[in-house]
Amino acid sequence: MTVPASVGGSHVRVELSNLFWEDPVRIARSAIGVRGRFVEVSIDGQSSIEIPAGTSRWTDPVDLTVSHGDEIVIDLYLPESTPYTTANGFTFDRSLPGDFVGSRAFPLGGSTPVETDESREFPATNTGTGPDGNGWSLPPGGPFLRTIEVAGAGAKAVVVCLGASSTAMGWPQYTAALLPADAGIAVVNRGIAGNRIRLDAPSATPSWGRAGLSRFGEDVLGTHGVTHLVIAYNSNDWSLPGRVTPLDEMPTLAQLIDGYRELIDRARTAGLAVLLTTVTPLAPDLAGDPGREGFRLAVNEWIRTSGHEFVDFDVAIRSVAHPSLLEDRYAAPDHTHPNVNGSKRLAQVMAEALARLQL
Numbered sequence: 001m002t003v004p005a006s007v008g009g010s011h012v013r014v015e016l017s018n019l020f021w022e023d024p025v026r027i028a029r030s031a032i033g034v035r036g037r038f039v040e041v042s043i044d045g046q047s048s049i050e051i052p053a054g055t056s057r058w059t060d061p062v063d064l065t066v067s068h069g070d071e072i073v074i075d076l077y078l079p080e081s082t083p084y085t086t087a088n089g090f091t092f093d094r095s096l097p098g099d100f101v102g103s104r105a106f107p108l109g110g111s112t113p114v115e116t117d118e119s120r121e122f123p124a125t126n127t128g129t130g131p132d133g134n135g136w137s138l139p140p141g142g143p144f145l146r147t148i149e150v151a152g153a154g155a156k157a158v159v160v161c162l163g164a165s166s167t168a169m170g171w172p173q174y175t176a177a178l179l180p181a182d183a184g185i186a187v188v189n190r191g192i193a194g195n196r197i198r199l200d201a202p203s204a205t206p207s208w209g210r211a212g213l214s215r216f217g218e219d220v221l222g223t224h225g226v227t228h229l230v231i232a233y234n235s236n237d238w239s240l241p242g243r244v245t246p247l248d249e250m251p252t253l254a255q256l257i258d259g260y261r262e263l264i265d266r267a268r269t270a271g272l273a274v275l276l277t278t279v280t281p282l283a284p285d286l287a288g289d290p291g292r293e294g295f296r297l298a299v300n301e302w303i304r305t306s307g308h309e310f311v312d313f314d315v316a317i318r319s320v321a322h323p324s325l326l327e328d329r330y331a332a333p334d335h336t337h338p339n340v341n342g343s344k345r346l347a348q349v350m351a352e353a354l355a356r357l358q359l
Contacts, residue, residue: 168189
């Protein structure tokens with residue numbers, strides 16, 4: 001699993017998670033690599049790791065020099081067939097059977113991965129993406145990997161981006177890449193596809209994760225050194241009910257705003273600065289639904305006039321001619337999510353906002 005570093009340092013450790021499975025997970029060997037140098041890792045001094053059901057474990061820190069933008073490789077050997085219910089990101093490389101931890105010759109097999117070479121870009125592009133950036137933006141990550149911590153240089157700010165699929169698809173990583181190497185700003189992607197502010201995932205689609213309000217303690221306050229929270233949710237709370245989930249899950253506008261306010265209040269109580277992002281346009285069939293599009297416009301009006309710091313993602317990638325739709329050059333094939341160009345555009349306006357805050 002290959003993830004770009006937003007800050008540099010001299011030590012690395014990772015958090016491996018088995019929070020949502022009922023059996024232990026055994027990892028026989030593991031390593032962390034940067035620029036071709038791999039160091040085997042342990043937990044409490046043991047190289048063979050067992051993660052009990054419902055828990056996560058931090059590896060012991062290893063000495064590795066990491067620079068801003070370096071690709072950190074997390075290499076795990078699973079000695080037996082291992083289902084996973086905790087995953088972060090969309091793309092990872094899986095080998096043929098065998099222990100290849102730390103090997104430069106990594107025999108790929110089974111996962112149709114993106115080949116790693118000097119031109120590889122992160123977030124990794126995939127699924128029909130051409131050089132024009134019009135395809136999907138799919139960031140790296142993988143099973144069991146929850147967090148990577150880099151220590152030794154001292155981050156000036158740690159920005160946690162809490163959201164759903166458009167966040168998970170990678171604008172936080174692109175934002176980090178745009179920041180100066182000496183900015184000392186860590187940007188943490190806590191986006192989960194399908195995630196909602198108010199309601200946990202239904203049993204039919206557990207990958208949507210716990211609601212933002214439910215996971216706030218672990219995913220925001222549990223992030224070491226967090227200083228800023230970006231609340232970057234899209235339309236799942238009100239676009240899914242009646243289509244994918246029961247209609248009685250549809251919130252009122254007041255209920256949704258109360259959800260935003262609770263996140264803001266909890267963050268500020270913890271001493272965090274908060275930024276909101278406006279909601280980008282819906283798919284064309286939903287944009288034509290007066291109730292749902294009206295809901296989106298009302299949410300954005302509240303965000304823009306509530307007195308809180310905000311970044312206008314809606315204005316950044318919506319169509320000038322048809323403001324209820326995404327601009328074609330920023331739209332993924334489903335015209336709901338940003339493509340690579342769209343994710344980069346969102347990153348640009350977020351980087352500009354962070355610069356204005358003079359972190």
